[in-house]
Amino acid sequence: MNKPPDRRVSIFPNKRTMDGVMLEEWSAVSQASVLRSGRFVAALSGGRTPVSFYERLAASGRDLPWEKTHIFQADERLVPAGHPASNLRMIEAKLLHHVPIPAVNVHAMPVELAPGASAGAYDQEMRDFFGLKEWDLPRFDLILLGLGEDGHTASLFPGAEGLWEGRRLAVPALRPAPDHDRVSLSLLTINAAHVVVFLVTGEDKASALKAVLEGPSEGLPAAMVRPREGRSVFLADKGAAGLLAAPPRMNMI
Ligand code: 6PG
Numbered sequence: 001m002n003k004p005p006d007r008r009v010s011i012f013p014n015k016r017t018m019d020g021v022m023l024e025e026w027s028a029v030s031q032a033s034v035l036r037s038g039r040f041v042a043a044l045s046g047g048r049t050p051v052s053f054y055e056r057l058a059a060s061g062r063d064l065p066w067e068k069t070h071i072f073q074a075d076e077r078l079v080p081a082g083h084p085a086s087n088l089r090m091i092e093a094k095l096l097h098h099v100p101i102p103a104v105n106v107h108a109m110p111v112e113l114a115p116g117a118s119a120g121a122y123d124q125e126m127r128d129f130f131g132l133k134e135w136d137l138p139r140f141d142l143i144l145l146g147l148g149e150d151g152h153t154a155s156l157f158p159g160a161e162g163l164w165e166g167r168r169l170a171v172p173a174l175r176p177a178p179d180h181d182r183v184s185l186s187l188l189t190i191n192a193a194h195v196v197v198f199l200v201t202g203e204d205k206a207s208a209l210k211a212v213l214e215g216p217s218e219g220l221p222a223a224m225v226r227p228r229e230g231r232s233v234f235l236a237d238k239g240a241a242g243l244l245a246a247p248p249r250m251n252m253i
């Protein structure tokens with residue numbers, strides 16, 4: 001019998017308080033990971049939602065184990081490194097260029113390759129980094145995800161082949177114009193993580209968040225994120241939580 005998902009939902013009056021709790025989560029998970037394994041391995045998303053958190057983390061001045069931290073990407077658009085749509089460009093500008101993380105600890109998705117080749121190369125990079133045998137899975141300490149209005153997360157869109165991927169750790173995501181071809185961690189990889197945190201803000205995400213948390217969620221990629229041996233955390237502001245039938249108590253800290 002499948003055990004119920006280990007899932008926590010917290011609602012905040014505004015993004016500032018939500019980012020503050022995310023900073024505490026990051027601090028706790030990073031310290032615990034270094035104690036457990038000697039390193040902290042996280043995969044980060046792009047988009048608009050996490051920008052203020054990345055800025056808050058960069059400016060926190062906290063004594064975090066950056067020299068033992070490794071940053072991977074949850075997904076990337078296959079555009080040149082300096083392109084405005086590049087997730088890495090944003091993550092570097094808002095976070096990585098402001099913290100003492102060694103350059104070799106930043107594991108960027110290769111954007112100069114075709115989608116399938118890029119996904120294959122990133123799959124291999126994870127296998128090498130985690131020292132995986134044939135059917136092992138990478139266990140990220142934390143994966144930070146956003147939520148699209150259509151229920152997508154990372155670059156796993158409804159109906160995408162990568163949703164039911166049983167082997168590849170990263171998959172190509174071919175989008176119609178005007179968006180870009182992308183590469184994404186597969187659901188297989190995401191669900192092997194210790195902790196998955198969704199950051200969701202804005203009324204435009206209320207319908208998607210309600211569907212993911214309360215159903216019907218058939219085929220919604222974000223609803224398929226259920227870490228097998230880990231836990232998922234949804235941090236949302238009151239705008240995004242506005243349609244929830246049974247919202248948890250508001251976090252006022
Ligand atoms: C990306 C993200 C994507 C994002 C959602 C939400 O590359 O755009 O990985 O999955 O998290 O689309 O985007 P916003 O945070 O901009 O609303």
